[in-house]
Amino acid sequence: MEETKASHLTKPRFENGRYENPWDTWIWPPVSRMLRWFLLDKNNSSIPSERILNTSLPIMEINHEELKTPPSTGVRILWIGHASTLVQFDGISVLTDPVFSDRCGLYSKFGPKRYRPSPITVDLLPKIDAVVISHNHYDHLDQSSVRDLNGRFGDNLKWFVPKGNQSWFDNIGCKNVQAMTWWEESKLSVNGNDITFACTPGQHWSNRGLFDRCKTLWSSWVIKGPSHNFFFGGDTGYCSVFKEIGETYGPFTAAAIPIGAYLPRDCLYCQHVDPDEAVQIHKDVKSRSSIGIHWGTFILTNEHYLDPPLRLKQALKTQEMKEDAFITLRHGEAKIFYNESTID
Template identity: 35%
Template sequence: MPRPALPARLRRLPAALLTLLLVPLPGCSGDKAPPSAGAPAHHTAEGFRNRDGSTIDKSQWEVWRWQLSRRDPPRPQPPLPVVAPDLQAPEPNITWIGHSTVLARLGGLAVLTDPQFSERASPVSWAGPKRVGTLPLTPAQLPHIDVVLVSHNHYDHLDEASVRALAAQPGGAPLFIVPLKLKAWFDDLGLAGLRVVELDWWQSHVERGVEFMLTPARHWSSRTPFDRQRTLWGGFAVLAPEFRLIYTGDTGYSRDFTDIRQHLAHRGSFDLALIPVGCYEPREFMRAQHVNPADAAQIHLDLGARRSVGVHWGTFEGLCDEPLDQAPRDLATARRLVGLADEAFTVLKHGETLRLQGAR
């Protein structure tokens, strides 16, 4: 006789235990300690906090209540489409690989955001958010990557196997540009000769004529229960001579994006913004750390971007509660409410390449 299926709550116990590693809890990081004399206000004695002075903490009870009461949303039917990338498209262009991993080709460089090519976004291979659908582009199929941008250290944005594969690419490892205090993680991988540049908010690095600036966001960092807020988080402005791109990184809604627009007004408008649109339910649980499509539409307006593409959706089940195909529908509603044309803020199919046109 077949064994009876475990009740749903028991099946979720591994995920609930794992979530304690991935969701911020109070009292773990000492992040409310004041910064040392002369340090920027977002620095603390042991790490970092958001520009408004906030840290994003959830109690253990909130985490357990969410995990053990949640219902798995249905998978999209039919499945979300996967298309073949166009790696011969002329610059500038982007290809959405999935979640927040985007291949951008501009300024003569191949740039990759938040490398995550693995089956799970997790510290273990047997549990945690699982990729749904076919990976449209493996590390071995990528063109030679020049620069990798890492917005923060969560497992759905920074994956060890993916980093090792990129470091071993033919022709030499790419440059990794990361927020403050994250270089030590790369050093611990033991990859000889790997170039890693750390940046604080508003700091820049120029690579072959393209400027990469770390921009602020409202989020947090952690890879274990013992390193909450120890490394910085953020987004990236990529300023090439003929094209301006911004990737916001994971974020809750904040004034950071009007400030970014003002800070870089002398450099011209952003031609393209990559803004997260998914993983926003349950709303009260996610609000401080993840925007929903309505917030994302407002960020598009705050940045003054000519065009935006939604990322951070449709790829890993188990990260949050909305169906994987919900974000595009909610984004369409958000566009109408703020009067945006459909083409002003779109989403792509997995693997889809979007040809772009700079204004300069």
């Protein structure tokens, strides 16, 4: 593992055993405001019946035979739901923040419940070479899914995680784990190709309990092969670092960028981008094509469940960008993106 050469790139702060966001765009929302939201203002985002959901947010049938082999050219992205995707290019297959469980929480019967089921199970996945984890919140790091993936693929599966998460994976029984800080790189040889995994920044936070807030790092990820380059935004608020990522690793053939879980804005603007800011990230990192993630799966915040893709289209129109530059996929839908630029 090696660190990138540029010493001026933004590093995380680590003080008194906890990580801190280094940007002036970060501020913790007042506790009183957060309590008011959780206790009084939080709603269920008007989730309709399953009959209506099957039309408005359908689960697509997956071509499992096609997934057995990464595309000969281009980046194939399959949206599993929320921040979980299957990404295939340059001979490698990678999962991002895999969550296959019905709920994301401390216990299997508590926490937000999926209103759209996973279109695929661990048993039906193709061979997976690596997993990238953005942070340890339950909707991004699911113990049951990690155990199932480790049980099926074992030491042949490489886990890339932010600093501080190594012991959690050790306790689960995962052996092939690489914990990294921002701007560190690690190479993985797959099918004759050297693939670079770079841990890159994001503006967020971490915790899994009452007393471990920010004791582990959070991140976005860059996956770079000989022909293609992919960016995974994880979970983040907007800040200046995405321009650094674009200058250091861009342009990208494709990116997966969060577009949901953004209302109420005064509580969440620091930690979750809205669709307008997601489009700005797309431009900052110099992505040729992007898909919107972090929506349509769990009820986490107050926006209507179909609002993120609608606002994304409006943001593209407002910024005079092509509508196909940044799209959303249906659960289980896969699309291949190529190096032809769609940046206006």
